[in-house]
Amino acid sequence: MSSLEIQDLSVWFGHDENRVDAVKGASFAVPSGASFGLVGESGSGKSTILRAIVGLIPTWSGQIRVDGAPLGKKRPRSFFKDVQMVFQDPYASLHPRHTVDQVLGETLKLHGFKDVDTRIAKLLEDVGLGQPFRFRYPHQLSGGQRQRVAIARALAPEPSVLLLDEPTSALDVSVQAEVLNLLSDLRESRALTYLMVSHNLAVVAHMCDETAVMKDGEIVEVMGVEDMRAMTPAHPYTRHLLDSSLGYKPSDAQSA
Amino acid sequence: MEKLLDIENLRVTFPTRQGEFEAVRGISFNLGRERLGIVGESGSGKSMTGRAILRLIRPPGRVEADRLEMEGRDLLGMSEREMQRVRGEQISMVMQDPKFSLNPVMRVGEQIIEIYRFHTGASKRDAYAKAIEMLQAVSINDPERVMRAYPHEMSGGMGQRIMIAMMLVTEPKVLIADEPTSALDVSVQTQVLSIIDRLVRQRGMGLIFISHDLNLVASFCDRVLIMYAGRIVETCAADQLHQARHPYTRGLLNSLPRLDAPQPRLEALKRDPAWTLAPSVSGRI
Numbered sequence: 073m074s075s076l077e078i079q080d081l082s083v084w085f086g087h088d089e090n091r092v093d094a095v096k097g098a099s100f101a102v103p104s105g106a107s108f109g110l111v112g113e114s115g116s117g118k119s120t121i122l123r124a125i126v127g128l129i130p131t132w133s134g135q136i137r138v139d140g141a142p143l144g145k146k147r148p149r150s151f152f153k154d155v156q157m158v159f160q161d162p163y164a165s166l167h168p169r170h171t172v173d174q175v176l177g178e179t180l181k182l183h184g185f186k187d188v189d190t191r192i193a194k195l196l197e198d199v200g201l202g203q204p205f206r207f208r209y210p211h212q213l214s215g216g217q218r219q220r221v222a223i224a225r226a227l228a229p230e231p232s233v234l235l236l237d238e239p240t241s242a243l244d245v246s247v248q249a250e251v252l253n254l255l256s257d258l259r260e261s262r263a264l265t266y267l268m269v270s271h272n273l274a275v276v277a278h279m280c281d282e283t284a285v286m287k288d289g290e291i292v293e294v295m296g297v298e299d300m301r302a303m304t305p306a307h308p309y310t311r312h313l314l315d316s317s318l319g320y321k322p323s324d325a326q327s328a
Numbered sequence: 329m330e331k332l333l334d335i336e337n338l339r340v341t342f343p344t345r346q347g348e349f350e351a352v353r354g355i356s357f358n359l360g361r362e363r364l365g366i367v368g369e370s371g372s373g374k375s376m377t378g379r380a381i382l383r384l385i386r387p388p389g390r391v392e393a394d395r396l397e398m399e400g401r402d403l404l405g406m407s408e409r410e411m412q413r414v415r416g417e418q419i420s421m422v423m424q425d426p427k428f429s430l431n432p433v434m435r436v437g438e439q440i441i442e443i444y445r446f447h448t449g450a451s452k453r454d455a456y457a458k459a460i461e462m463l464q465a466v467s468i469n470d471p472e473r474v475m476r477a478y479p480h481e482m483s484g485g486m487g488q489r490i491m492i493a494m495m496l497v498t499e500p501k502v503l504i505a506d507e508p509t510s511a512l513d514v515s516v517q518t519q520v521l522s523i524i525d526r527l528v529r530q531r532g533m534g535l536i537f538i539s540h541d542l543n544l545v546a547s548f549c550d551r552v553l554i555m556y557a558g559r560i561v562e563t564c565a566a567d568q569l570h571q572a573r574h575p576y577t578r579g580l581l582n583s584l585p586r587l588d589a590p591q592p593r594l595e596a597l598k599r600d601p602a603w604t605l606a607p608s609v610s611g612r613i
Binding site for chain 1: 370514517518521540543544546579584586592593595
């Protein structure tokens with residue numbers, strides 16, 4: 073198990089006059105085995121935080137600590153075993169010309185596992201797909217099945233932290249329920265730590281104990297799940313998000 | 329109720345190597361001056377229904393119906409030229425993602441002016457004035473600047489408002505909105521919906537609102553059709569949606585995580601093969 077700590081994290085793109093500060097001094101801590109949510113609108117920097125943690129964006133400052141050990145610019149090999157990411161769009165994150173077997177096999181080989189064959193079978197079992205799916209290509213899978221493959225790939229190196237970037241926003245609600253249940257089960261059976269990005273507050277409330285609300289690259293509020301359910305946020309922006317998530321009210325038409 | 333659209337036994341068929349595939353399998357409904365929601369999962373045929381009404385299904389796909397009428401005029405019997413007059417002038421459609429429905433190499437203004445002049449034959453000056461007025465109607469504060477801009481300079485919410493302005497500039501009687509807000513953030517979503525709501529009310533239009541979001545449809549529409557595997561399995565008043573009885577509708581509602589009612593596990597939808605076989609429920613009133 074690993075905990076995740078972010079302190080004064082800033083992430084930027086470009087330089088000089090073209091510099092955009094995507095994340096400005098974000099701090100939060102995810103205890104080992106907990107599930108932490110990040111919500112906000114597009115462009116608020118929530119996905120950027122995940123990408124900076126996992127090493128997809130080199131331009132960051134501040135501190136990222138996994139299990140107390142701060143990360144440098146170059147991440148140790150063990151980091152990639154310990155921290156894995158599931159991306160938003162299962163249509164874009166799987167190689168179209170690789171079978172499920174190749175996708176999982178490659179990850180396992182890269183991480184130096186010897187018993188690749190039995191591990192692939194076990195992983196597919198764990199995400200509820202089973203053997204019949206092993207030699208299929210992504211286009212032969214539905215959206216929900218693809219996301220299960222992406223989750224299996226993330227689980228392959230036996231990580232303790234999963235970074236989930238809108239894992240269900242491309243899926244139908246019925247499939248979303250299945251994938252969220254799968255994620256809850258996996259967290260329990262493997263004692264995983266989750267950091268989950270979503271724009272859907274109900275999903276975050278269902279999955280996470282604590283949630284950070286982001287706006288324009290800054291965390292405006294960190295809120296426990298009870299406060300969220302009780303609709304008692306401290307920041308007006310959170311209030312606004314919560315209200316919008318409840319559906320459409322005709323009274324909004326007059327004010328617009 | 330005054331009928332704008334009247335549809336009976338609509339079918340959309342695509343030939344495939346495994347035989348014919350019916351995306352829409354004989355559905356009937358009508359539309360008055362109301363907000364009608366169509367909900368269902370991906371692949372349930374809801375978007376195909378919207379496209380079929382405008383005859384936007386390309387061969388080898390086929391659209392068949394016992395009746396497909398707009399104010400008593402048969403749409404299926406029309407020539408392509410007559411159909412062009414219907415599209416945009418009588419019935420307009422707003423699609424999901426403005427990134428793919430606006431022309432990327434044409435300025436926003438030109439696109440709105442083009443559609444207006446095509447349908448009304450107005451002068452350039454009148455069309456320009458009308459376009460400005462329409463952009464103001466969708467709450468765009470600086471219409472002159474937006475008219476000169478290219479679509480990539482606009483945010484998603486702006487793009488979708490431009491689409492709505494473009495689709496309503498000819499004052500159609502029916503608007504088909506296919507997931508108009510799914511690509512937008514929640515707060516922008518509310519704005520765009522309120523714009524659609526206000527314009528539809530003011531102009532007394534009929535709206536077909538296609539969405540996968542049950543809560544949104546329940547709060548936004550007057551009446552709802554629930555589609556499954558190309559058929560309508562249930563119809564109800566939108567405010568009664570939460571009391572829906574069909575196990576499919578119930579399953580969809582229960583699979584949603586809820587802010588106010590925590591549950592340890594979400595209910596996964598168990599599909600009954602009988603749902604696919606059951607005959608379509610009529611949405612005609």
